[in-house]
Amino acid sequence: MEDTLLTALSMENHQPSTLLSMDLSVSACDELDLEMNHQVVLTRPPDINLPPLAEKTPPPQSWNPGKCDILDVGLGSQLYETESFPSLPKVGRKRWKRIDGVWGAWFFFNFYFKPVLKEKSKAKIILDSKGISGFDKSNLELEGFMVQHDMENIYMWVFKEKPENALGKMQLRSYMNGHSRQGDRPFPFSVDKGFVRSHRMQRKHYRGLSNPQCVHGIEVVPSPNLTGLDEDDCRRWAELTGRDPNFTITPEASDYSSWRNLPNTEFELERPPRSNKD
Numbered sequence: 108m109e110d111t112l113l114t115a116l117s118m119e120n121h122q123p124s125t126l127l128s129m130d131l132s133v134s135a136c137d138e139l140d141l142e143m144n145h146q147v148v149l150t151r152p153p154d155i156n157l158p159p160l161a162e163k164t165p166p167p168q169s170w171n172p173g174k175c176d177i178l179d180v181g182l183g184s185q186l187y188e189t190e191s192f193p194s195l196p197k198v199g200r201k202r203w204k205r206i207d208g209v210w211g212a213w214f215f216f217n218f219y220f221k222p223v224l225k226e227k228s229k230a231k232i233i234l235d236s237k238g239i240s241g242f243d244k245s246n247l248e249l250e251g252f253m254v255q256h257d258m259e260n261i262y263m264w265v266f267k268e269k270p271e272n273a274l275g276k277m278q279l280r281s282y283m284n285g286h287s288r289q290g291d292r293p294f295p296f297s298v299d300k301g302f303v304r305s306h307r308m309q310r311k312h313y314r315g316l317s318n319p320q321c322v323h324g325i326e327v328v329p330s331p332n333l334t335g336l337d338e339d340d341c342r343r344w345a346e347l348t349g350r351d352p353n354f355t356i357t358p359e360a361s362d363y364s365s366w367r368n369l370p371n372t373e374f375e376l377e378r379p380p381r382s383n384k385d
Contacts, residue, residue, distance in 0.1 A: 204272075207272060207343075207347060208272065208273065208274045208278070209274070209282065209287065209288075209291045209292065210292065210343075211266070211272060211273065211274075211344070211347045211348070212262070212273075212274050212279065212282050212294075213291075213292035213293070213294070213295070214340070214344055215262055215265060216258075216262075216283075216294060216295055216296065217237075217238035217239070217292075217295050218238065218328065218331045218333065218336075219261075219265070219327065219328050219329075219331055219356060220253075220258070220295075220296070220325050220326065220327055220328060221239055221325065221326060221328050222239060222242060222246075222247055222296070222302070222324055222325055223247065223248045223249075223251050223324050223325060223326050224242055224246050224247060224248060225246055225247070225248050228242060228245075228246035231246060234332075234335075235335070236335075236336050236337055236340065238295055239295075243301065244300070244301030245301075247301050247302065247324040248324060249301075249302075249303050249323040249324045250323075251323070251324070251326065252305070252307060252321040252322060252323040252324070252325075253321065253322050253325055253326065253327070254308060254313060254314075254319050254320070254321055255280075255283060255319065255320045255321065255322055256313070256314060256316060256319050256320075257314075257361040258283070258322070258327075259276075259279055259280070259283075260360065260361050260362065260363045260364055260366075261327065261356060261360045261361055261363070262274075262279060263279075263363060263366040264356070264360035264363040264366075265348055265350070265354075265356070265360070266347070266348055267363070267366070268348065268349030268350060269347065269348060269349040270366060270369060272347045272348070276367060282294055283322075285297050285298070296322060296324070296325050301324065302322060302323060302324045302325065303322075303323040303324060304320060304321065304322055304323070305320075305321050305323060306318055306319070306320060306321065307321045308321060314364075327356065329355050329356040329357075330353070330354075330355040330356070333352055333353070
């Protein structure tokens with residue numbers, strides 16, 4: 108009978124407990140059930156007089172870095188061609204565009220316009236790389252004037268070949284009204300130098316404008332003599348305008364107004380600081 112039994116109970120007198128022994132000749136299906144049931148492995152027959160023990164978790168597998176693909180996620184400065192601070196070139200271009208634009212406006216108004224002086228004061232004029240100097244407010248002849256609208260047209264006519272290097276409409280008007288950043292060369296015919304602004308053409312509908320602003324004490328210089336200027340400045344002026352430095356402003360330049368309908372990229376010009384009286 109003992110050969111046909113799958114399990115047998117045996118009592119041992121010298122042990123305080125009763126052991127349940129199991130025949131190891133279990134079927135393959137039973138082994139599969141044991142593996143699927145969380146792979147519980149008993150190293151010895153359990154003691155039925157003791158409470159069942161908690162199931163032991165398998166020990167953690169040792170980590171072998173040699174068998175793993177390591178992904179480097181360090182926070183070092185990794186720059187890629189398409190992501191290497193794309194805003195910096197744009198900021199640099201905008202900065203240099205503003206510098207060239209303001210310098211070009213200063214050069215134009217400084218050498219292609221001049222103050223109208225009284226007859227006895229004309230000998231005081233000094234013309235150098237900084238423009239016209241040597242006069243004061245009392246030397247100005249303020250009866251004559253130019254309409255700012257015409258001055259704007261002449262300026263844009265000069266930059267007709269390269270309008271991207273010129274100031275925009277609002278920038279140009281702001282510059283001519285005396286607004287500029289510290290360190291920039293300002294509009295040379297400012298009020299503090301004795302030049303007067305008025306609305307002399309008010310209600311005359313000049314060029315379709317009902318109230319154009321006038322600048323008194325200046326006149327245009329169609330073909331100034333730039334031979335005494337620095338060669339680098341003349342070269343820079345030619346590159347900005349796309350013209351030969353010895354070009355002449357034609358009478359039709361004041362009529363050039365098609366530029367006012369062209370799109371442009373404006374940058375802000377700083378206003379002069381207000382005084383405490385204001």
